[in-house]
Amino acid sequence: MTVVQERAGRYEAPERRLVEVVPGPRARGVLAYVTSTDHKQIGMNYMVTSFIMFLIAGFMAVLMRVQLSVPNNNFVDLNTYNQLFTMHGSLMLYLFLGPFAFGMANYLVPLQIGAPDMAFPRFNAFSYWLYLGGCITMTSGFLTSSGAANWGWFAYAPLTESIYSPGPGADLWIAGVVLAGFSGIFTAVNVISTVFTLRAPGMIMFRMPIFTWNQLVTAFLVLLAFPVLTAALVLLWCDRHLGTHFYDPTHGGQPILYQHLFWFFGHPEVYILALPFFGIATEVISTFSRKPVFGYKGMVFATLSIGGLSMGVWAHHMYTTGAVLLPFFAILTLLISVPTGIKFFNWTGTMFRGSVRLDSPMLFALGFLVNFLVGGFTGVMLGQPPIDFQVHDTYFVVAHFHYVLLGGSVFAAFAGIHYWFPKFTGKKLDERLAKLTFVLMFIGFNLTFFPQHDLGLRGMQRRIAVYPAGQGWDFLNMLSSIGAFITAFSMLPFLLNVWVSLRSSKKAGPNPWDGMTLEWAAESPPIEHNFAYLPPIRSERPVWDLNHPDHLTLPHGRHRNQLVTVGTGGTAGQAAVRAGAGNGGGGDGHADGGGASGQTGGGASGRAGGGGNGHAAPAQGGEGP
Amino acid sequence: MKFEWRLALGTAAFLGVAGLVYWVWSGEFAGTVMLGFGGGAYALLFGYILLQALRRQHIPRVEDRPDANPEDGAGEIHFFPGNSIWPAALGLGAVLAVVGLAFGKWFWVIGGAILLGAIIGFGVEAESR
Ligand code: HEM
Ligand SMILES: [Cu+2]
Numbered sequence: 001m002t003v004v005q006e007r008a009g010r011y012e013a014p015e016r017r018l019v020e021v022v023p024g025p026r027a028r029g030v031l032a033y034v035t036s037t038d039h040k041q042i043g044m045n046y047m048v049t050s051f052i053m054f055l056i057a058g059f060m061a062v063l064m065r066v067q068l069s070v071p072n073n074n075f076v077d078l079n080t081y082n083q084l085f086t087m088h089g090s091l092m093l094y095l096f097l098g099p100f101a102f103g104m105a106n107y108l109v110p111l112q113i114g115a116p117d118m119a120f121p122r123f124n125a126f127s128y129w130l131y132l133g134g135c136i137t138m139t140s141g142f143l144t145s146s147g148a149a150n151w152g153w154f155a156y157a158p159l160t161e162s163i164y165s166p167g168p169g170a171d172l173w174i175a176g177v178v179l180a181g182f183s184g185i186f187t188a189v190n191v192i193s194t195v196f197t198l199r200a201p202g203m204i205m206f207r208m209p210i211f212t213w214n215q216l217v218t219a220f221l222v223l224l225a226f227p228v229l230t231a232a233l234v235l236l237w238c239d240r241h242l243g244t245h246f247y248d249p250t251h252g253g254q255p256i257l258y259q260h261l262f263w264f265f266g267h268p269e270v271y272i273l274a275l276p277f278f279g280i281a282t283e284v285i286s287t288f289s290r291k292p293v294f295g296y297k298g299m300v301f302a303t304l305s306i307g308g309l310s311m312g313v314w315a316h317h318m319y320t321t322g323a324v325l326l327p328f329f330a331i332l333t334l335l336i337s338v339p340t341g342i343k344f345f346n347w348t349g350t351m352f353r354g355s356v357r358l359d360s361p362m363l364f365a366l367g368f369l370v371n372f373l374v375g376g377f378t379g380v381m382l383g384q385p386p387i388d389f390q391v392h393d394t395y396f397v398v399a400h401f402h403y404v405l406l407g408g409s410v411f412a413a414f415a416g417i418h419y420w421f422p423k424f425t426g427k428k429l430d431e432r433l434a435k436l437t438f439v440l441m442f443i444g445f446n447l448t449f450f451p452q453h454d455l456g457l458r459g460m461q462r463r464i465a466v467y468p469a470g471q472g473w474d475f476l477n478m479l480s481s482i483g484a485f486i487t488a489f490s491m492l493p494f495l496l497n498v499w500v501s502l503r504s505s506k507k508a509g510p511n512p513w514d515g516m517t518l519e520w521a522a523e524s525p526p527i528e529h530n531f532a533y534l535p536p537i538r539s540e541r542p543v544w545d546l547n548h549p550d551h552l553t554l555p556h557g558r559h560r561n562q563l564v565t566v567g568t569g570g571t572a573g574q575a576a577v578r579a580g581a582g583n584g585g586g587g588d589g590h591a592d593g594g595g596a597s598g599q600t601g602g603g604a605s606g607r608a609g610g611g612g613n614g615h616a617a618p619a620q621g622g623e624g625p
Numbered sequence: 626m627k628f629e630w631r632l633a634l635g636t637a638a639f640l641g642v643a644g645l646v647y648w649v650w651s652g653e654f655a656g657t658v659m660l661g662f663g664g665g666a667y668a669l670l671f672g673y674i675l676l677q678a679l680r681r682q683h684i685p686r687v688e689d690r691p692d693a694n695p696e697d698g699a700g701e702i703h704f705f706p707g708n709s710i711w712p713a714a715l716g717l718g719a720v721l722a723v724v725g726l727a728f729g730k731w732f733w734v735i736g737g738a739i740l741l742g743a744i745i746g747f748g749v750e751a752e753s754r
Binding site: 031032034035036037116117119121122123124125126128129130132133134136137168171172174175178179182196197198199200201202203204205206207220223224228237257260261264304308311312314315324325328529533534535536537538 | 626628629632635636639640643646647650651653655656659660663666667674687688689690691692693694695696697698702703705706707708709710711712713715716717719720723724726727728747
């Protein structure tokens with residue numbers, strides 16, 4: 001692992017000058033934090049702030065589950081319950097999961113492509129401050145006399161008209177979403193510009209880590225979706241305050257128009273909340289299987305087609321309005337399951353015949369796979385109008401989206417936190433506490449939400465605060481509430497772990513997991529402007545290639561030969577595959593043994609030595625001259 | 626830059642085609658307009674990147690060359706500013722102005738004033754870089 005450091009000298013490129021102007025003296029303390037334009041600081045700000053939002057919204061969830069644990073309960077009153085589910089959903093979606101992904105993008109995308117920072121650092125800082133403002137604005141709705149918004153996270157018209165939902169809490173919700181939306185748009189602009197213009201030499205698009213690819217596609221979705229949401233909310237505000245009637249049916253307005261605008265944002269949004277986390281899972285699975293991503297290009301094209309298709313399925317949330325073209329949306333929705341299936345196939349393919357290590361990040365990634373499979377399955381069911389007509393707005397839907405968002409994305413987020421924590425802080429999280437977190441979270445989560453499928457099929461509607469006894473719902477609800485407590489409890493070992501690990505003096509080093517992508521070539525945490533040196537980039541795993549010269553990554557499309565090693569012949573073997581990667585002929589050469597070795601003189605001895613390495617494919621290794 | 630412009634072109638084309646099919650099949654306005662405008666927006670991005678790519682066609686960028694080494698990237702990369710108070714000031718002004726959506730004109734006045742000051746400060750700083 002320290003190999004990276006030992007070789008550091010060889011690739012130093014001091015000629016690579018950054019142009020930097022520091023106005024005035026260097027700031028210190030709080031001022032340093034407020035004035036920072038470093039993508040790592042900003043990314044950290046995003047992640048920490050959004051995690052606090054997660055804890056607040058999770059606390060609201062526990063309150064709701066207390067209310068729902070027994071029939072005819074009155075732990076909270078009806079209006080409070082409405083505020084709770086609205087703010088829980090809104091905080092989770094607008095202020096936690098999306099911004100957390102943006103934080104990850106901020107921190108990791110420049111590192112993964114070898115850039116010194118984001119393309120527009122000050123703009124980047126600005127977008128964080130907008131987001132922080134959005135958090136404060138939206139949650140402060142609870143402090144107003146009429147309470148926070150209580151219209152659900154998608155704020156359907158005409159409930160949102162000022163006669164039905166008066167009070168500043170509602171407007172603060174609008175303001176908060178608008179602010180978070182702009183911060184998302186600016187981050188997307190930054191991610192796209194950075195990926196397009198600041199990659200390191202040799203980092204062609206098809207060598208970028210899958211995480212970066214997914215963040216790029218996410219950014220494309222953000223640019224399409226968030227402006228529409230902002231427009232929809234501006235029209236809503238005009239209805240509420242300027243006497244317009246865009247969504248007001250009593251004056252010829254159209255509530256359905258709001259639904260179209262909202263879901264044109266809303267569906268891409270759920271992929272904005274999923275794709276970055278698919279990326280995390282991909283990185284983690286690859287590292288902990290010690291193999292390159294299986295079907296790298298297939299993975300990229302799957303992400304691209306998921307992104308594309310998700311722009312054309314918005315009205316599957318509106319089937320029951322009776323006002324949308326069912327076949328168009330049902331077909332496109334079904335089509336999305338194809339690239340998603342490809343992803344599953346590739347994740348399994350990555351693990352297949354790899355040497356899988358079950359460290360905590362991998363456990364969370366496996367949890368993600370299982371949970372997301374369930375959520376994806378119910379998603380395909382809900383995409384069928386006949387099924388959706390039956391279970392729309394029941395707990396079946398609540399179970400579905402928690403499986404996707406919490407079981408899928410949040411588990412992957414935890415995989416990412418545990419995986420990159422050493423990179424972010426220089427310290428590794430304690431494995432025992434991490435595994436405890438995982439076990440509690442996995443059991444708690446499934447106990448909370450699996451019974452809700454059944455509750456939905458038994459007809460329990462979502463967004464109800466009180467239900468009568470004797471409908472066959474009591475036991476399942478109690479089970480679900482117990483699960484919620486376990487899930488909430490699982491945050492304790494996690495927070496304890498963060499605290500303990502930060503205080504420990506053990507250093508993690510630059511590459512504790514034997515990671516493969518470029519961020520593991522940087523210090524932990526990375527120095528200002530990230531890299532003192534860069535390894536040569538010849539594949540999508542530059543750091544792996546540097547640390548394992550006897551087991552280099554072969555060019556794409558040569559997975560057939562993946563298990564052929566080029567021996568431990570040191571630089572000779574390395575030269576052989578370098579040549580192979582360059583002209584594309586060497587890769588084929590491995591398959592037909594003798595033929596290729598003639599091309600690359602030194603390679604012959606290297607390949608002969610390969611037989612001794614456990615990974616060597618039987619036939620080809622032996623056939624060498 | 627080949628893949629960059631293809632990405633934007635692909636997105637624009639997908640949205641355009643989807644918009645057309647949707648329009649013919651459903652005749653519904655809102656979706657058609659959104660798909661159409663989305664396609665148009667990405668077409669603009671495509672055009673811009675394509676122009677950039679054409680302008681420097683003869684010199685492939687180091688990040689587009691599969692065989693480039695770190696040394697090949699020697700020289701100036703990009704301008705990276707140091708610490709700056711203006712993003713936070715801009716943020717404060719913008720947030721106050723948007724909170725005005727809930728609390729009305731005083732927030733617009735104060736937020737607008739801060740915003741204006743921050744824009745000027747930002748501009749002066751950017752000039753003096
Ligand atoms: C311990 C974890 C969680 C529990 C116990 C929980 C529980 C709940 C409950 C009880 C509701 C209200 C259902 C209803 O009355 O209709 C709800 C709604 C919702 N939750 Fe969660 N939740 C959790 C985590 C999450 C996460 C991580 C996300 C997203 C990232 C999320 C997103 C939502 C959304 C979008 C709604 C819908 C709000 C609405 O109806 O407007 N939840 N959740
Ligand atoms: Cu959807």
